Amino acid sequence: MCSPGAGPNEEQQSEIKEGKANGPGVQFSVERQGGMRLIFDLHLDGDHLKGVANGDMQEGRVKVMVDTTRLNAPTDQRRPESPELYDDISHMDTVLFDAFNAHDLAKLRTLFTEDLEFYHDRDGLTFYQQNMESFKSNFESGARVRRALREGSLEVYPIPGYGAVEIGVHHFYTTEKGRQEHLTGTAKFVHVWKKDNGEWKISRVVSYDHR
Numbered sequence: 001m002c003s004p005g006a007g008p009n010e011e012q013q014s015e016i017k018e019g020k021a022n023g024p025g026v027q028f029s030v031e032r033q034g035g036m037r038l039i040f041d042l043h044l045d046g047d048h049l050k051g052v053a054n055g056d057m058q059e060g061r062v063k064v065m066v067d068t069t070r071l072n073a074p075t076d077q078r079r080p081e082s083p084e085l086y087d088d089i090s091h092m093d094t095v096l097f098d099a100f101n102a103h104d105l106a107k108l109r110t111l112f113t114e115d116l117e118f119y120h121d122r123d124g125l126t127f128y129q130q131n132m133e134s135f136k137s138n139f140e141s142g143a144r145v146r147r148a149l150r151e152g153s154l155e156v157y158p159i160p161g162y163g164a165v166e167i168g169v170h171h172f173y174t175t176e177k178g179r180q181e182h183l184t185g186t187a188k189f190v191h192v193w194k195k196d197n198g199e200w201k202i203s204r205v206v207s208y209d210h211r
Contacts, residue, residue, distance in 0.1 A: 015030070036055065081157060118130075118204075172184055
């Protein structure tokens, strides 16, 4: 069995040493010929492994930014039926979860219709006020949750005369006191967006396949 390695290509590989994982984080070192050593400190972000590598090379002390993708990560998306609609909903997804990640409850209240129905494969059916109270309670807890959309998972389809349906996969990361951020959940979702007087709001949510 070959030892795990890292390098610029398949022919130039150096053995990985002193590897350890901590939640979504991974640290390891790589030694090159001549005693040169790089120490990697990376973390999982969706399908990417990102971070920095510090060490001493022939050129001197170096710091390298690292952003890698799994070989089997989804990279090809289905061509959207309407690129303009896709861009609109992709933007609204960002607006929604920027507010969620920033604990901006006032903004979140404006992004759902008052007749919201939220279907969850573990918690059942809930409505607008219940979800606003849940957001408030989570934001006031000691843990901080961050949502990240899985790259390449977003799909958008039109609903003529109403709006659009958004389908995707997202990851949730939690930071608790005294602990580093770590992946705590992955789920698939369906958002039904209603366009009313030029404003996009979510009227229906289906959240399922939680892991």
